[in-house]
Amino acid sequence: MTDQRREDLLVTESLDxxxxxxxxxxxxxxxxxxxxxxxxxxxxxxxxxxxxxxxMGLAERHGGTVRVAGEECGHDPVDMLARGVVMxxxxxxxxxxxxVDENLETGxxxxxxxxxxxxxxxxxxxxxxxxRERVDQRARTLSGGEQQMVAIGRALMSDPSTLLxxxxxxxxxxxxxxxxxxxxADVNRAGITVVAVEQxxxxxxxxxxxxLLEQGRMRxxxxxxxxxxxxxxxxxxxxxxxxxxxEVGA
Ligand code: ATP
Numbered sequence: 149m150t151d152q153r154r155e156d157l158l159v160t161e162s163l164d165x166x167x168x169x170x171x172x173x174x175x176x177x178x179x180x181x182x183x184x185x186x187x188x189x190x191x192x193x194x195x196x197x198x199x200x201x202x203x204m205g206l207a208e209r210h211g212g213t214v215r216v217a218g219e220e221c222g223h224d225p226v227d228m229l230a231r232g233v234v235m236x237x238x239x240x241x242x243x244x245x246x247x248v249d250e251n252l253e254t255g256x257x258x259x260x261x262x263x264x265x266x267x268x269x270x271x272x273x274x275x276x277x278x279x280r281e282r283v284d285q286r287a288r289t290l291s292g293g294e295q296q297m298v299a300i301g302r303a304l305m306s307d308p309s310t311l312l313x314x315x316x317x318x319x320x321x322x323x324x325x326x327x328x329x330x331x332x333a334d335v336n337r338a339g340i341t342v343v344a345v346e347q348x349x350x351x352x353x354x355x356x357x358x359x360l361l362e363q364g365r366m367r368x369x370x371x372x373x374x375x376x377x378x379x380x381x382x383x384x385x386x387x388x389x390x391x392x393x394x395e396v397g398a
Contacts, residue, residue: 157182157341158233158310163212165202171210172198173364180343185336185354188345189383190361196345197238199361200312204228204235229258232309238318240299244288248279248298251287255305264307272301275334293324300335311335313344329354349387352380360386
């Protein structure tokens with residue numbers, strides 16, 4: 149491993165993962181620098197959710213390592229939370245009968261001090277003014293976009309350094325997706341490292357780092373600043389099914 153990779157906030161090396169002994173991911177190398185907004189694109193079934201779940205210790209890890217801030221992590225969701233890594237699951241998974249505020253509060257149950265909770269709540273309201281407006285509304289009565297904002301807000305209430313976001317755009321209208329992606333960029337600008345897995349190519353416009361996952365393998369990846377054109381070309385080709393012979397490394 150290079151010194152640069154060793155210093156990155158979240159690093160997977162040769163990560164193999166799956167379910168019930170059946171492999172889904174093979175040899176995944178992912179390196180997410182502190183403060184970056186990394187995007188992992190891939191088609192249905194490519195293994196995007198499995199990647200986030202295996203980092204979090206929620207899918208089986210068959211081999212390889214996960215490091216946070218240079219330390220190798222066990223396969224334990226509680227340990228990952230303690231290290232400041234939190235996941236926003238696909239499909240939001242809010243408590244529909246609880247209010248927005250009560251849903252946010254569940255995110256702070258991981259032991260965030262009371263004084264810090266009110267600072268975090270203010271941060272969530274600044275990032276998502278719509279959430280503030282709907283604070284007493286039951287979560288099940290929110291629109292899909294609003295529910296996604298609350299799901300991200302709930303994760304922020306645990307005071308994370310790294311947010312893993314699983315397909316925030318799922319089931320949302322394009323205009324809502326654009327707003328939501330802008331908000332994810334705002335979350336990143338607030339100092340939180342983000343790993344967003346997506347099928348929606350528009351997310352690349354926000355990315356500092358882009359990766360392509362295909363059939364459980366990482367095909368391409370790296371800094372958009374230095375390799376953006378190549379990464380975009382490769383991802384577009386993969387999505388359009390044109391040319392699958394090129395590789396990009398960074
Ligand atoms: P999508 O965009 O459809 O959510 P994805 O890229 O997130 O897809 P995964 O959900 O990670 O892909 O699924 C990758 C593979 O793992 C698929 O073949 C899927 O059937 C399998 N898989 C996912 N979850 C499980 C599970 N709980 N048990 C067994 N196999 C699973």
